[in-house]
Amino acid sequence: MRLSRILLSTLVASHVLAASANVELLQTPAPQSAHATRNVITNLSPHAGGYLLTGERGLLLQWQPDGQWQQLQTPVSVGLTAIATLADGSAVAVGHDAAILRREASGEWHKAFDGYDLTRLQIAALERRQAELQEAVDNPAQDADMEELEFQLEETGFNLEDTQAELESGPNKPLLSIVAAAGERLFACGAYGTLLRSDDGGKHWELQSASLDNPDRFHLNALSRSDDGSLYVVGESGLGFVSRDNGDSWQAMDLPYDGSLFGIIAQPGSANLVAFGLQGHVLISRDGGENWQHQKIDAGASLLGGTIDAQGRVVLVGHGGIVASFPVAQPDAVTVRKHPSGAAFSAVAVQGEQLILAGQFGVTAWKMN
Template sequence: MSEPMVRRTRSGKIAWPVLQALALCSLLVAAAPLVQAAAADTATFSVPSTRAVSSLLLDVAHAGKRLVAVGERGHVLYSDDDGANWTQAKVPTRQMLTAVYFVDEQHGWAVGHDALILASSDGGATWSKQFEDLQREAPLLDLWFRDAQHGFAIGAYGALLETSDGGASWDDVSDRLDNEDTYHLNAIAEVPDAGLFIVGEMGSLFRSTDEGQSWETLEGPYQGSLFGVIASGEPNGLLVFGLRGHLFRSTDAGETWQQVPLATASGGTLEFGLASAAALVDGSILVVGHGGSVLRSTDHGHSFSVFNRPDRVSLAGVTAGADGKLVLVGQGGVRLTTETGANPGQQ
C-alpha cells in the first residue's frame, strides 16, 4: 500500500499537510552521548489568545481531575471544570506540540516540533523547556513515562530518546531499534504484562519486555502506517490502528493479529484514518480520527460502534469527560460531547 500521508522532500524534511498533522502529525540514528537539557537563556513564549481553545489541538490528557490539551503555536490549555472553561498556560515555545503525558496530578511532559520536550510540575499550569534539537528538523510525536523519573519520547526518522532523571537529561537510544530505514515512530504505549509497544511508518512494530532497554521487531498486521497503539484490557491484548480505518487486535502480545471490521451506520466500511485512542474507567475503548470518526468498544476491541460527527472535523485526541461524556480535540479545538461523540442534543 502506498504512503499518501507521509512524504519526504528532496532536502529530507517532512512535508506537513494539515491532515498529516492531525493524524499525529502523520506520523537519530546511532546513540549519542548523554544530552543535557537545552533550554535557551531567552525563550519565545506562546502568544496568549482567546481563540486558543478553538485552534488546532493534537492531544488531551488528564492530570488528576484537570484536563490538559496541547496543539499548534505552543498552545497548552487546562481546565478544572471538566472542559467547560479553559485557561491558556504560559509556554516557552511557539512550536506545534503533538502529544502530552502525565504520570500523576503534577508531573507531565509534552513533545513537539524540532525535537522539543517540555515539562510541568504543577499540573500543566506552567512549563519549562527540557530539550530541543533544531538540527533534526523533525518532530517528536509521542511519549510514555513509567514514573516521574523514567520515560521515552519517540518521533520522526526513528527518534527514540530516554530519560532516567525526570528529563534533566535525555539519551538518544535510537539504535536499540532495528530500524535501518529510520521509519517514523508515531505512538508508544504500555500493555500490562506484555511490555512496551511502538508503532510507526510502513507498519513498523516494536516490543520491549524490559521497560525499553531492548526491543524486538514484530511482524505487523499490514504495511501501511500505524498511528496508535493501546492495551485492550484482555491478558496480553492490544489494538493498533492507522490509515484508512485499519484496526487490528492481538491477544498474544503482538505475535498474531486479527483485523477488526468497522461498519458505518449507513452500512459502508470506515475508510478514514484513525489517529488516537483512550481507555475509560468502565473498560470501554475509544478511537478517533479523520472525518469526525468516533469509535467505541465495550468488548476489549473485538467490535466497535462507529459514529461520524456531522461536522466531519478531523479529530486527534480523546479522553473521558464528566458523567460519561467525552472530550474531543482536533481541528477546531475542543468539543464536549455525549458518550457516542455527538454534540449534546444530537443523535
C-alpha cells in the same frame, strides 16, 4: 495519537522546508489567545479531574469537562504533540523541532531539550559508527564482507554530512509521542526513527534509535505502556516494537499490516491492545502483542486517536469526524458515527456519558449516544 500524524511524510517534508524560517520559534513564548480552545488540539492527557491539552504554536491548556480552561505559559511557539505526567506530578511535553518541555509539580514550563540537542546527539552517534566501520575496514576480520563494510562506511559518511548541515539549517524532526515508563524513565519518539530516553524525569535525554531494528528510519508515531509495564511503539510501514524490561531492550512485533500505524493503546488491567492507522485499519491483540487480529473499519477514514476503558470499550477517532466504537472482545461489532463538524479528530477521552473530542477545531464534549 495526534493530528500531526496525518500524512506524516508530508508534514515532515514541509517542516524541513520551513525549518530555517522557524528556528526562532524555539525561543519565542507561545502567544496567549482568548480562543485557544478553538485552535488545533493534538492530544489530551488526564490531569486533576480534567485534561492537559497540547496544540499548535506551543499551546498548552488545562481544561475541565464543564468548559472551564486556562492557557498555560510555555517558552516555545512550535506545535506541541503529546504530554506525559509522572507519579510525582511533574509533566513533560514534546513537539515539533524536537522540542521537549518540562515542569515540576507546581512549577512553570521550561525547555529541557530541542532539535539542536537532538542533532548533536545524532552527530555523536554517527561519528562513533563511522569510527567503528573504519576500524573494521582497516583491520578486517577473516570472514568480513569488505564490499558491505565499505558501503556502510560511505553511507554513514553521507548521513554524517547531512546531519552536520542541520546545525546550520535548523531542526526539522518533530517528536510525536511520549510515555512514562517505570521510575523516572521516559521515552519519546518521532520522525525518521527518532527514539529518545530520559532516566531522570525528562531533565536529560539520550538517543536510543539504534536499539530498534529500523535501518530505513521509518517514522515512529506512537508510544504506549500497559499496566504490566510493557512498552510499545508503532510507526509507518507496519512497524511495531515491544519492550518487557522497561525499555532496556526492544523486540520487533509481527504485525499483520504493512501500512502506517498512528496509535497503540492498552486496556487498563488487561493484556488487550489496539493499534490503528491509515484508512481505518485496526489491529487487536489479547496477549500483550504476541498475536494480532487485523480488521478494517468500513468507513475507511484514517484513525488518529483512541482510548480503551476498563470495561474494554474501544473508541477510535480520525478524519471526517469519524467516531468508531466496539467492545475489544467483539471487534466485528463496530458502531460508526460522524461528528457534525466533520473535523479531523486526533484524540478522545471518555468522561461519564460524554466523549471529549480534540482535533482540528479545538476541543468539545459530545454525548456518546
